[in-house]
Amino acid sequence: MMTSFLFRALDARAGIFLAIMAAAIILVPAANLLAPEGSAFHVPNYAVTLMGKYLTYALLALAVDLVWGYCGILSLGHAAFFALGGYAMGMYLMRQIGTRGVYGDPNLPDFMVFLNWQELPWYWYGFDMFWFAALMVLLVPGFLAFVFGWFAFRSRVTGVYLSIITQALTYALLLAFFRNDMGFGGNNGLTDFKDILGFDIQADTTRAGLFAASGVALVLCFIICRALTRSKLGKVLVAVRDAESRTRFLGYRVEHYKLFVWTLSAMMAGIAGALYVPQVGIINPGEFAPANSIEVVIWVAVGGRGTLVGAVLGAVLVNFAKTWFTGALPDIWLFALGGLFVFVTLFLPKGIVGTVSQGWTALRQRKVSAAYEAGSDVPPGAPPQSPGATANVSATKPNPTPSASAGAEPQPAE
Amino acid sequence: MARATSLLYLDGVSVSFDGFKALNELSLTIAPGEMRAIIGPNGAGKTTMMDVITGKTRPDSGEVFFDGTIDLTGEDEASIAELGIGRKFQKPTVFESHTVWDNLELALKAPRGPFATLFHVITGGEKKRIEYLLELIRLGGKRSELAANLSHGQKQWLEIGMLLAQDPKLLLVDEPAAGMTDAETAETAELLKDIANDHSVVVVEHDMVFVRSLGVKVTVLHEGSVLAEGSLDHVSANDRVVEVYLGR
Ligand SMILES: Nc1ncnc2c1ncn2[C@@H]1O[C@H](COP(=O)(O)OP(=O)(O)O)[C@@H](O)[C@H]1O
Numbered sequence: 001m002m003t004s005f006l007f008r009a010l011d012a013r014a015g016i017f018l019a020i021m022a023a024a025i026i027l028v029p030a031a032n033l034l035a036p037e038g039s040a041f042h043v044p045n046y047a048v049t050l051m052g053k054y055l056t057y058a059l060l061a062l063a064v065d066l067v068w069g070y071c072g073i074l075s076l077g078h079a080a081f082f083a084l085g086g087y088a089m090g091m092y093l094m095r096q097i098g099t100r101g102v103y104g105d106p107n108l109p110d111f112m113v114f115l116n117w118q119e120l121p122w123y124w125y126g127f128d129m130f131w132f133a134a135l136m137v138l139l140v141p142g143f144l145a146f147v148f149g150w151f152a153f154r155s156r157v158t159g160v161y162l163s164i165i166t167q168a169l170t171y172a173l174l175l176a177f178f179r180n181d182m183g184f185g186g187n188n189g190l191t192d193f194k195d196i197l198g199f200d201i202q203a204d205t206t207r208a209g210l211f212a213a214s215g216v217a218l219v220l221c222f223i224i225c226r227a228l229t230r231s232k233l234g235k236v237l238v239a240v241r242d243a244e245s246r247t248r249f250l251g252y253r254v255e256h257y258k259l260f261v262w263t264l265s266a267m268m269a270g271i272a273g274a275l276y277v278p279q280v281g282i283i284n285p286g287e288f289a290p291a292n293s294i295e296v297v298i299w300v301a302v303g304g305r306g307t308l309v310g311a312v313l314g315a316v317l318v319n320f321a322k323t324w325f326t327g328a329l330p331d332i333w334l335f336a337l338g339g340l341f342v343f344v345t346l347f348l349p350k351g352i353v354g355t356v357s358q359g360w361t362a363l364r365q366r367k368v369s370a371a372y373e374a375g376s377d378v379p380p381g382a383p384p385q386s387p388g389a390t391a392n393v394s395a396t397k398p399n400p401t402p403s404a405s406a407g408a409e410p411q412p413a414e
Numbered sequence: 415m416a417r418a419t420s421l422l423y424l425d426g427v428s429v430s431f432d433g434f435k436a437l438n439e440l441s442l443t444i445a446p447g448e449m450r451a452i453i454g455p456n457g458a459g460k461t462t463m464m465d466v467i468t469g470k471t472r473p474d475s476g477e478v479f480f481d482g483t484i485d486l487t488g489e490d491e492a493s494i495a496e497l498g499i500g501r502k503f504q505k506p507t508v509f510e511s512h513t514v515w516d517n518l519e520l521a522l523k524a525p526r527g528p529f530a531t532l533f534h535v536i537t538g539g540e541k542k543r544i545e546y547l548l549e550l551i552r553l554g555g556k557r558s559e560l561a562a563n564l565s566h567g568q569k570q571w572l573e574i575g576m577l578l579a580q581d582p583k584l585l586l587v588d589e590p591a592a593g594m595t596d597a598e599t600a601e602t603a604e605l606l607k608d609i610a611n612d613h614s615v616v617v618v619e620h621d622m623v624f625v626r627s628l629g630v631k632v633t634v635l636h637e638g639s640v641l642a643e644g645s646l647d648h649v650s651a652n653d654r655v656v657e658v659y660l661g662r
């Protein structure tokens with residue numbers, strides 16, 4: 001059962017992606033640690049951390065693609081789950097500081113001493129243990145998503161209304177985490193981390209390790225998403241995306257499916273946040289900013305929603321551009337991002353990966369037709385059966401009419 | 415007929431939208447194994463009646479029972495489908511970005527929970543059943559085609575196929591011949607008659623030729639209640655029916 005489940009995850013496209021990821025996971029740390037500085041192969045420390053950060057963004061984008069690309073839930077609040085995972089990790093890292101803080105208190109983080117708190121709040125208990133923090137990285141976003149989804153999906157909130165309440169969710173958390181009396185460091189958040197699992201958080205080897213961990217997490221979550229979306233469950237998700245009420249009349253409990261992927265997706269976002277925080281060295285309420293969640297949606301749209309690989313690609317490309325822009329032309333980045341979104345929406349509605357794979361299938365189809373005319377007995381239009389249910393890829397044939405393909409577009413906002 | 419021996423039993427069902435009575439004290443009984451045609455002018459409440467039976471719309475008052483004992487007014491769409499009531503919509507609704515094959519596989523009677531589908535591996539029996547249905551709805555050659563690329567009539571047929579794949583006890587079929595050519599309409603009538611051999615069927619249709627070719631008992635709806643019931647010839651002879659509907 002499990003093997004056939006995982007076996008489904010693998011095909012050519014996934015294979016290429018996994019090979020690239022494996023190479024990056026091995027080569028980047030190796031080139032950073034082994035190649036001597038000044039050598040052409042040396043990857044500088046800042047680049048390792050930067051790429052590690054991109055990988056965590058890619059994981060966040062993957063989580064958004066799972067709910068938006070496959071199930072039509074346009075979440076504009078996924079940064080909330082990311083930030084919660086980040087805070088859980090941040091709390092662990094704060095507890096690791098111990099007596100090395102400015103005030104030298106063995107139990108209380110500096111900001112609590114500063115606020116004259118006498119003892120650790122109950123919800124900070126346990127975060128001195130890594131396993132506990134790691135569990136919370138999954139459970140806190142997962143639980144919040146479950147409760148939120150339970151109410152939202154059961155009352156059949158969909159489309160823009162759902163998107164708006166996800167924005168409200170992240171905004172409410174933003175305001176809450178800004179408050180000093182919440183006990184999460186208020187405005188400043190959590191920072192000044194010293195070490196993680198006993199390793200110095202600034203050390204080259206730790207940074208390379210965090211990069212590799214981010215890569216491995218991305219790969220594992222990708223395989224899970226891939227296996228999931230290619231299973232019958234994945235087909236149900238796409239059915240929900242395209243014709244929700246029809247799916248209900250077939251006897252599927254749509255709210256259970258939504259709740260399942262929504263919660264899973266939130267947990268993945270939490271993992272991404274937890275890997276992000278030790279690499280950037282800080283987590284503050286700014287991560288809950290509604291604009292962050294919207295940016296993630298843009299990454300996915302650029303890469304191609306409903307393709308998984310596209311989400312990863314979009315996140316890396318857009319953030320690479322962002323890094324470059326904010327260095328070279330800081331003032332125009334937001335305009336560039338907005339312009340990119342408009343461009344993609346108008347001219348590349350399937351995103352990069354969706355467009356490329358559509359072109360590729362069209363090409364292959366033409367070859368098959370040519371072979372058929374040349375006397376081969378494989379008729380055109382009889383490609384291998386059941387091509388998974390990739391949202392934006394008309395997998396078997398180029399669409400003969402534009403209107404027919406327009407009908408197949410997911411309509412996230414009803 | 416008594417409720418206990420009926421397959422579907424509606425009694426005094428009323429539904430209003432903003433004060434407008436779409437169904438008005440509607441009473442209707444379908445016997446096990448029966449095929450029934452429902453006709454009536456636009457806005458008579460035919461689709462609303464199906465909405466009530468399938469749990470999409472809650473009636474303001476009245477009783478709806480399935481299999482004599484199951485009260486449908488307390489159930490939602492998914493559980494009503496699980497109980498064995500399948501529905502074809504007036505506007506054909508298939509899953510456009512799935513292939514014809516996948517559309518049928520999704521409809522196939524099987525456990526419906528997320529964990530069941532997550533680990534589901536298609537069985538030989540299921541494949542056979544899909545092959546059989548493809549044959550029946552004449553879409554065998556289109557099995558790998560995306561449903562979006564089907565013609566209107568083919569979508570109607572695919573949806574009928576999906577209905578059968580669910581293996582329901584009762585099929586509710588809303589205007590199956592809408593938008594079909596005369597030849598397709600005739601074929602659809604044959605298909606439905608075939609299906610009626612081992613299912614109970616309620617068909618809503620405007621096309622009189624179609625209804626006549628079914629040769630079954632007809633119920634005429636008007637303004638949310640039953641105006642007449644009987645053979646097509648019998649109801650055609652009814653003055654009120656002629657006035658509101660056939661005479662137009
Ligand atoms: N959801 C709704 N809201 C308001 N009015 C509705 C709704 N559904 C149906 N109606 C009205 O109820 C009446 C019956 O509609 P319907 O059952 O679709 O008729 P039929 O299928 O017989 O043509 C129509 O006048 C229609 O406008």
Ligand SMILES: [Mg+2]
Nearest residue numbers: 460461462504
């Ligand atoms: Mg109607």
